[in-house]
Amino acid sequence: MLEGTLVMIAKSIIIFVVFLQLVPIVLLAERKVMGRFQSRIGPNRVGFRGMMQPLADVGKLLSKEAFTPASAIPWMMAIAPVISVTTAVATMAVIPFGPYDAWGGGFGLYGIDVSIGILYFFAFGSLAFYGLMLGGWSSGSKYSFLGAMRAAAQLISYEVALGLSLLGVVMTAGSMSLVDIVEQQSDMWYVVPQFVGFCIFMVAGFAESARAPFDLPEGDAEIVGGYNTEFGGMRFGSFFMAEYMEVLVISGIAATCFLGGWRGPGPEALAPLWMLIKILAGAFFFIWIRSSLPRLRYDQLMSFGWKILLPLATLNVLVTAIVLVVT
Amino acid sequence: MATNWRDAAKPIDRGPEPGGVGAVYRVFGETLRGLKTTFGRAVEGHHVIQYPEEKTPVYPRFRGRHKLHRFEDTGLEKCVGCSLCAAACPAKCIRVVAEENTPENQVSAGERHAAVYEINLSRCIFCGYCEVACPFDAITMGNDYELADYSRSDLIFTKEMLLADSPEHTPLRREGE
Numbered sequence: 001m002l003e004g005t006l007v008m009i010a011k012s013i014i015i016f017v018v019f020l021q022l023v024p025i026v027l028l029a030e031r032k033v034m035g036r037f038q039s040r041i042g043p044n045r046v047g048f049r050g051m052m053q054p055l056a057d058v059g060k061l062l063s064k065e066a067f068t069p070a071s072a073i074p075w076m077m078a079i080a081p082v083i084s085v086t087t088a089v090a091t092m093a094v095i096p097f098g099p100y101d102a103w104g105g106g107f108g109l110y111g112i113d114v115s116i117g118i119l120y121f122f123a124f125g126s127l128a129f130y131g132l133m134l135g136g137w138s139s140g141s142k143y144s145f146l147g148a149m150r151a152a153a154q155l156i157s158y159e160v161a162l163g164l165s166l167l168g169v170v171m172t173a174g175s176m177s178l179v180d181i182v183e184q185q186s187d188m189w190y191v192v193p194q195f196v197g198f199c200i201f202m203v204a205g206f207a208e209s210a211r212a213p214f215d216l217p218e219g220d221a222e223i224v225g226g227y228n229t230e231f232g233g234m235r236f237g238s239f240f241m242a243e244y245m246e247v248l249v250i251s252g253i254a255a256t257c258f259l260g261g262w263r264g265p266g267p268e269a270l271a272p273l274w275m276l277i278k279i280l281a282g283a284f285f286f287i288w289i290r291s292s293l294p295r296l297r298y299d300q301l302m303s304f305g306w307k308i309l310l311p312l313a314t315l316n317v318l319v320t321a322i323v324l325v326v327t
Numbered sequence: 328m329a330t331n332w333r334d335a336a337k338p339i340d341r342g343p344e345p346g347g348v349g350a351v352y353r354v355f356g357e358t359l360r361g362l363k364t365t366f367g368r369a370v371e372g373h374h375v376i377q378y379p380e381e382k383t384p385v386y387p388r389f390r391g392r393h394k395l396h397r398f399e400d401t402g403l404e405k406c407v408g409c410s411l412c413a414a415a416c417p418a419k420c421i422r423v424v425a426e427e428n429t430p431e432n433q434v435s436a437g438e439r440h441a442a443v444y445e446i447n448l449s450r451c452i453f454c455g456y457c458e459v460a461c462p463f464d465a466i467t468m469g470n471d472y473e474l475a476d477y478s479r480s481d482l483i484f485t486k487e488m489l490l491a492d493s494p495e496h497t498p499l500r501r502e503g504e
Contacts, residue, residue: 036369292361
């Protein structure tokens with residue numbers, strides 16, 4: 001019993017540390033890779049080829065003032081970034097990095113194997129928007145308020161499609177546990193039979209993580225900085241970090257549900273490596289999309305979510321159900 | 328001759344109607360095309376000049392900071408203090424105070440020389456009229472363009488500064504490059 005508890009503590013620390021270290025890597029990768037996509041070099045002054053740039057960024061953010069406007073609600077402003085970060089970190093607990101007993105010792109390479117893994121992900125994905133909404137609303141600024149309203153509307157529009165896109169996978173695998181879903185993909189990755197679901201999941205995932213081209217809650221060109229306009233210093237840094245964590249979480253869920261999770265060539269002990277590669281490839285895709293596509297107009301975002309994505313996701317679920325019953 | 332404008336008018340080339348199943352397909356295709364374009368840029372490599380380390384060479388007729396010249400054989404200044412440059416200057420940034428040459432103090436080749444020759448580079452518009460106005464080719468536009476400084480008074484260049492060789496050497500483009 002004690003041993004089990006110790007293993008749990010060790011696992012949670014390792015997952016948290018690894019996950020936290022991925023954020024600066026993705027941050028740097030975003031700036032460097034996006035530079036390449038835009039025919040520039042990207043940061044190259046701090047450290048060897050700009051490797052220390054995330055450290056310099058964090059140092060800058062830490063030394064800045066966490067300003068609270070007079071019209072704001074201070075305690076809510078303080079709690080909003082915490083919600084964003086916590087929900088993103090919490091989701092990482094269910095993403096499996098390897099099967100049970102892959103490294104021996106009788107433990108699985110995941111935080112917990114809950115039987116409702118996907119529901120857990122949805123629950124925290126929905127909670128993450130409270131960070132954005134409370135942050136924007138409590139700032140007491142019109143731009144933040146607009147950003148918060150956009151975040152709320154975007155959540156409602158895309159959460160449904162996101163759920164329906166994963167329903168096909170859940171039906172095929174016959175389980176909501178992410179570990180079981182990966183185990184079921186031994187013959188074929190679900191990206192092949194569930195290709196439409198994969199596309200819908202990625203599109204809705206972009207909206208869920210409020211990344212370009214669905215970064216309307218932030219919308220720096222039209223509403224200054226959206227929900228994080230009034231946040232300074234590490235409070236802004238937390239939102240920023242949460243955004244990148246959200247990217248990693250979406251990539252992790254996409255890799256788990258559609259791209260075969262930890263599966264890859266080589267011995268089973270290499271499972272976490274394959275999972276990491278898949279997550280980072282997903283993050284690369286996020287960056288690639290961001291440097292390619294312009295931000296959607298607000299009514300386009302809404303009509304796309306309700307008129308195209310939702311019917312498509314419903315159709316996908318129906319077809320999957322029919323195919324499953326027939327075969 | 329009466330033209331039937333209704334027939335002559337060309338129909339407007341409109342894009343496909345938005346919405347529908349076709350739109351989904353088009354959005355998907357266009358997205359892939361956009362991704363291909365940006366990836367092509369990444370493969371192609373960057374087009375960056377690392378400025379402080381690398382400088383873009385300037386063209387031979389580039390108008391940078393002014394230079395005053397001396398005769399190479401005698402070492403006398405070419406400027407005779409005629410103030411034509413100051414008169415030609417649209418920005419009124421040149422100040423010349425002329426002085427007679429004496430046998431003991433022969434500064435220039437002519438009868439007079441410039442005792443004070445100042446160019447206020449914070450006002451200069453680098454039009455090159457001073458160069459055109461000068462009858463002795465005493466003032467020319469150089470190649471230096473890195474002129475930023477911490478105070479405005481540092482941007483008033485005196486005769487000594489303009490006569491001296493410029494400390495920075497801006498790379499010059501070869502003819503026809």
